[in-house]
Amino acid sequence: MTAHPANAAPPAPAPDDDLPPLNHGDGNQNPPGIGLLALIREDLRTHDGAWFEPGFWAVALHRFGNWRMGVRPKLLRAPFSLLHRFLSAWAELLGGVHLPYTVRLGRRVRIWHHGGIVLHARSIGDDVHIRHCTTFGVATRDRLRAIPIIEDRVDVGCGVCVLGDVTIGHDSLIGANAVVVADVPPYSTAVGIPARVIRRAVPEGGGS
Numbered sequence: 316m317t318a319h320p321a322n323a324a325p326p327a328p329a330p331d332d333d334l335p336p337l338n339h340g341d342g343n344q345n346p347p348g349i350g351l352l353a354l355i356r357e358d359l360r361t362h363d364g365a366w367f368e369p370g371f372w373a374v375a376l377h378r379f380g381n382w383r384m385g386v387r388p389k390l391l392r393a394p395f396s397l398l399h400r401f402l403s404a405w406a407e408l409l410g411g412v413h414l415p416y417t418v419r420l421g422r423r424v425r426i427w428h429h430g431g432i433v434l435h436a437r438s439i440g441d442d443v444h445i446r447h448c449t450t451f452g453v454a455t456r457d458r459l460r461a462i463p464i465i466e467d468r469v470d471v472g473c474g475v476c477v478l479g480d481v482t483i484g485h486d487s488l489i490g491a492n493a494v495v496v497a498d499v500p501p502y503s504t505a506v507g508i509p510a511r512v513i514r515r516a517v518p519e520g521g522g523s
């Protein structure tokens with residue numbers, strides 16, 4: 316005998332229901348308090364004026380994709396969203412940097428070199444450095460919201476993977492080819508697979 320719908324067990328929660336939704340929709344992932352052009356000029360300075368670098372294209376297009384022009388109606392954004400999708404698809408194809416518009420991206424983020432870079436993070440802080448063949452993303456396909464947070468001033472070596480709902484604490488260094496699957500505390504140097512902290516350089520006074 317089947318249970319009456321009113322008595323049926325509630326559906327099981329999805330494995331990542333404990334995590335906040337991704338930053339889709341109308342949210343603006345650009346840093347507050349600075350206009351689009353000033354932001355892109357700052358990104359260009361961060362990339363040493365190298366406007367031809369795919370890392371700069373990826374960051375500038377991300378800024379453009381989140382530009383809201385101070386108007387709310389989505390209709391006005393639609394043509395720009397399409398343009399953004401088209402340009403970023405081409406930039407990704409040519410430069411090998413995938414930086415979704417849903418990532419909350421800090422100021423002065425520098426992407427060195429290009430190729431094999433996939434940055435599906437919840438947020439990337441200010442003054443973060445990223446190199447070729449770096450991946451930020453999910454650890455398993457059943458937890459699609461479980462993606463990393465990269466705090467301010469993190470320096471990510473080439474070939475690094477940061478997987479799942481983990482946080483790389485600010486002012487940390489991640490060694491080349493490390494695979495990070497657990498939180499890294501601030502001011503750490505982490506290396507290896509799985510990454511382990513080999514050093515912590517907390518400034519005098521304890522840092523923040």
Ligand SMILES: CC(=O)SCCNC(=O)CCNC(=O)[C@H](O)C(C)(C)COP(=O)(O)OP(=O)(O)OC[C@H]1O[C@@H](n2cnc3c(N)ncnc32)[C@H](O)[C@@H]1OP(=O)(O)O
Binds near residue numbers: 488505
């Ligand atoms: C074209 C380009 O130039 S692109 C730029 C490429 N460069 C990068 O990506 C920079 C990434 N930097 C690194 O990987 C560095 O080695 C760092 C930052 C992790 C560590 O540098 P240092 O502080 O000088 O550490 P140091 O060289 O003293 O090594 C400390 C220990 O970690 C080990 N180690 C260092 N780097 C790594 C690594 N990537 N993976 C595994 N172990 C490592 C060392 O063998 C050493 O081990 P031991 O104590 O058992 O001898």
